[in-house]
Amino acid sequence: MFTPGQIGKEKASLVMLVRNRELTDALRSMRMIEDRFNRKYRYPWTFLNDEPFTEEFINFTTGMASGKTQYGLIGIEQWSMPEHIDLQKVQANMETMVAKNVIYAGSMSYRHMCRYNSGFFYRHELLANYDYYWRVEPAVEYYCDINYDPFELMRTNDKLYGFVMAMYEYDVTIKTLWDETKSFIKSHPQYLAPDNALDFFVDGGRASRRGDTEIKGTYNLCHFWSNFEIANLNLWRSQAYSEYFAHLDKAGGFYYERWGDAPIHSLAAGLFLPKSKIHHFGDIGYRHAPYSRCPQDIDSHMTGRCLCNRAEHFDDDGYSCLPRWWKVAGMSIGAGPRYIPH
Template identity: 35%
Template structure:
């Protein structure tokens, strides 16, 4: 290359090019970024599930400027739940949705009264969108047509006498079955990709200054939880063997590959991680009964609508365990995630403080969550509590760090 100084014409062109490059560089540094790097701290790795989305509080004016995901707040309730639902909504609005304004989807097996909906609106943000719908037999509510209903009711009555929690309540069995499979295909949810399940009589104790839907979507995740506990084994005596057999068949066919996510739910001794259920007939570990508690869950509807998940639901439905036992949506959802997704696609929302009945989650580490007010609200589930599965979660998570 020649070392001569360029002539005037060439020099002018060179100066123009250099000026353009300088202005471009300045714009890069001065214009606010529209990517998640402007939201997540530098020491936070969004793809590592043990990390929270943000530390402390954000100025969520930046986050509020982004478009919303196709998400809804899903509520299954009845007119008689009015006071309990208003309490939940008042807390949820103040901590999150008064600012993010996601629509509400209300489902019930009986029509909502106009007075009920008007009452709910008194605690919602102005202009709140409420979609309502019925859950009918055709949409998966109640026993399937092929089931012997009298036999099922005899089984439920026997469960009630033997002390199985909610064993005799047919409506509870209906709810568990509906939330396991059919709900994702309800027409009211057809236009949504995400749902956040909200129950009556819950409270939130940390302000949310980011969008959990957006966080999950941007980080290729399918599901979020904040409580992981054990199940009553008398409600699901044959569930784990049934799903394990199904899993083994899928592996033999080459339709899925074994992952370490499954280890989250394998028993490895009494008191270590959930119940120490004995090994199965195949000699493989039994079920520790750990599951993600679905009273709080944020999930991807397209995953639940997918063929793999719906085929599993149909298989389990035919085994009659939703009524002959009291199979719940929480253990099934958890095991299905372990079958059909990667561990890193499920997220622990440590920074969302939440209570329902006597189950309470409060951030375990100092500095986690925004303006949290839960430490004096009651005993939270400790990581080392005998009924908690967070230790197991973190043990598996350590394999991915």
Template identity: 30%
Template sequence: MRLYFFSGLTTSCNTLKFDSLKLHNETSNHVTSNNITDESYWYYKNSVDGLWRRWDISVNSETNVAAWKMKWLNQEPKNILGVIVYLTSVRELPQLNISLLSLRQNLFKPRPIVIFHEGDFNNVNVQLALATTLGTNIPISFEHIRFPTKISIKSKIGDLRLGYNHMCKFFAIMLPYHPLISSTFTFYLRLDYHSYLLGPPLTYDLFDHMQINQFQYAFLMVSTDELKFVRELWVLFQEFLNDSCIKPSSAVKKTQITAATGLYSQAVVFNNFEVSNGSLWRNEPRIHAWLRKVDNAQGIYMYRWGDAPIRTLAVTQFLDDNQVVKFRDIGYFHRREYTCSSRMHSCSIPSYHRLASHIVYREGCHP
């Protein structure tokens, strides 16, 4: 492994202040109830007390909040340094099962896994089957969440893909404000149901490595997003920097601006595999302000902004070189893209991953 240049220092005016965004002893406005009364909000449900709580990014989730109580299968986590998270549904169960099996085969040490879902994983038999896939050493739990069903936003690029839009907002903005991350675990590894570790098995623990080296963010692969899916995002980012009296970082200039044209490069980190310190997205005032700006602009729903470009802009602008790492020794496959571990001259795709076409990201990069 080696550090990647993907981030740089931030320069700002001496007068820059974020007083209105400080996360200080705010009173939580979470609504606790047996039932959901307003379908326009996000909610999460506790598996122990069975109560729904309103999910909001405007409150300090870490104030006066005890560790989130959960029901675990296999065993309780041995520590709370890090957790692996998925957002999926039972229709993706076969692929999810293979993904979990790849973790069992390739993780350096057992780490807890949490499946976020909209209620279709409440079936105990399904939960037990996935726990069996992992074996007895890896804890697994299931977190029931509810997306808003009343959305008044109209898409400007065609039909509104509400489920996909919710997923993008979940990973771009909401996840660090869930008590699993805000009051329990320090780091999280985000994976998708079609994320697979290819091997060879890891020789170190990802979360230990992040903590020891004081990394805040880690990734595997980079690419470029389609122009039609980042419409108006760069304009919003420039507006945010100007309004906040912040100059573009050296990393933004190097990776997000095309040298020949001065236009937005659309370069993104593939955050379907990302390791992050959850507090980064809540407690760094400039990042918190950027996420609020994105949320208020409603571009995730209007323009189908993905979580990858939203997070990439934050990482390149606000993190220093020594806070970010690009892993090169992890073999990984996602949908039809894959990268091989630097510990291997080449890697083969298992038969259950083979498609008519797939794309290799050499050293994690494409093109």
């Protein structure tokens, strides 16, 4: 799907899940993306909300965008608890987590958001004609010019999932997620990809092979931080992921615990794909509070491509899982080569 004035060659959209009251933060993120990348490509923006967008929101975001803008309403059935969920159990577990000061423990809307990002955003009719998306959050920062088309990189290099940062998840929020994932693979071993990234998720494990009846080991909590994603929508539209999400949704962990879309997307990409189809955007400088990453190569800074403090670099943080990814993927440590279009 190409829109009038679009310069980029791919069927792709920037996607933001956002509320009307987050307009200022949305505009800040848009300004960053437009200045650093999109003004040269004019890809469309897709905004999604569980309430109708206001005229003010539409007018200001349309004015900020270099490409087409479109605004979608999320159906109530996708932004509410399924009928099979035990509300009393949910409330009791939420109170326990609040007492332990778990972040977002008392938020039902946060749980709706995680479930929506895990199982529904890619089904929205506004995205039906696209192959790729770039997830953009309100109030994020981009530190570096992106002088190529990441969507084109994904297509020409046969990459299906792209990320910037990787970290550990809060154990208390996903206590049963790994057990449910293992249970799913045991019932659907055909979805386990050859040369998958199990070693990224399991300490001292081995990459399981297609046809194995189960995956073993204890989950180390590593995941790709999904507030930045550039990915192929068909990964989530696949039968493997559709059945995986249905299995997780039936288990109820989005509400009984506080499952996030980040570990779910990560486990799915890491187990259903060969690790060669996962791309680390090492040349992208990015901040989503409270973490930042700044490319370390001197060239990016001496040429003015990046403006950030190289000392504020989450890759080297003890909470980062990126060194583990470099090892699993067979990559050298550093900013990573920048893609040069053919």
